[in-house]
Amino acid sequence: MATELLSEYVLEINHISVCFDGFYALTDVTTKVKRNDIHFFIGPNGAGKTTLLDIICAKTKPTQGNIVFNPMYKKPITLTGMKEYKIVWLGIGRKFQVPSVFVNLTVEENMILSLRKGKRIVDTILRKMRDKEVKKIAETLEKVGLSDKRQWRAGALAHGEKQWLEIAMQLVQEPEVIMLDEPAAGMGKPETFKTGVILKEIQKECSIVVIEHDMDFVKQIANRVTVLHEGKILKEGSVAEVLSDSTVQKVYLGRGGE
Numbered sequence: 001m002a003t004e005l006l007s008e009y010v011l012e013i014n015h016i017s018v019c020f021d022g023f024y025a026l027t028d029v030t031t032k033v034k035r036n037d038i039h040f041f042i043g044p045n046g047a048g049k050t051t052l053l054d055i056i057c058a059k060t061k062p063t064q065g066n067i068v069f070n071p072m073y074k075k076p077i078t079l080t081g082m083k084e085y086k087i088v089w090l091g092i093g094r095k096f097q098v099p100s101v102f103v104n105l106t107v108e109e110n111m112i113l114s115l116r117k118g119k120r121i122v123d124t125i126l127r128k129m130r131d132k133e134v135k136k137i138a139e140t141l142e143k144v145g146l147s148d149k150r151q152w153r154a155g156a157l158a159h160g161e162k163q164w165l166e167i168a169m170q171l172v173q174e175p176e177v178i179m180l181d182e183p184a185a186g187m188g189k190p191e192t193f194k195t196g197v198i199l200k201e202i203q204k205e206c207s208i209v210v211i212e213h214d215m216d217f218v219k220q221i222a223n224r225v226t227v228l229h230e231g232k233i234l235k236e237g238s239v240a241e242v243l244s245d246s247t248v249q250k251v252y253l254g255r256g257g258e
């Protein structure tokens, strides 16, 4: 029966190690991401957080280990060794550390492009949108609070709004997993808080993997936290468990994590 295939975990990260010219950026990292959780990876600079996301989306090949994706009502799929675009098609979206919206296009045009990824830009924008697509885009922009700015040039948006647009561009593709690398970087407290509210809303429809340094943000929304340090898992658990751990306090929180 189909329900038997619905694993509690959407991603399984199995014994991942990666070696760059003799330097181990990750060593034997094993963890699981629960379906519809907001799962944080935190840790000092250079801990290997971005590298781990690179490995999940197959931008980087691990030296050892593999990543297994358990899609909804389908058989498990080993992502390791697959092409990056196929992983996107399977339903794993990724927002990179550097923003990547088209600043000269409107908010809506950016959304159309994302929805119709892989087609030629000009054709894509000129083609009349089908009702279903219009509705999907409107609903998604509503979730990130950008409905009123649909016709704005993306370049005219505030920094936080650009980040929310990028999240919307991921979400409109209806992924099962969204991975966000420092979505609150460069944001003030109110914008960071709003990002948290947006992610809590999105959590209802997909699983979220987030890297972030802002501890208030982590406390606001995390279901589970994995602390990486020098490429290894230092501690994993609930926010309270992780933050009260003396080693975590020593290696991370004590030197600028807060």
Ligand SMILES: Nc1ncnc2c1ncn2[C@@H]1O[C@H](COP(=O)(O)OP(=O)(O)OP(=O)(O)O)[C@@H](O)[C@H]1O
Binding pocket: 020, 025, 043, 044, 045, 046, 047, 048, 049, 050, 051, 052
């Ligand atoms: N392609 C690469 N070749 C060589 N070394 C790399 C490569 N990618 C990452 N590294 C190294 O691996 C380590 C982990 O880097 P990574 O970017 O994953 O850290 P991070 O936890 O995301 O840090 P930050 O919080 O600064 O973003 C760093 O020492 C980095 O220099």
Ligand SMILES: [Mg+2]
Binding pocket: 049, 050, 051, 097, 181
């Ligand atoms: Mg990083």
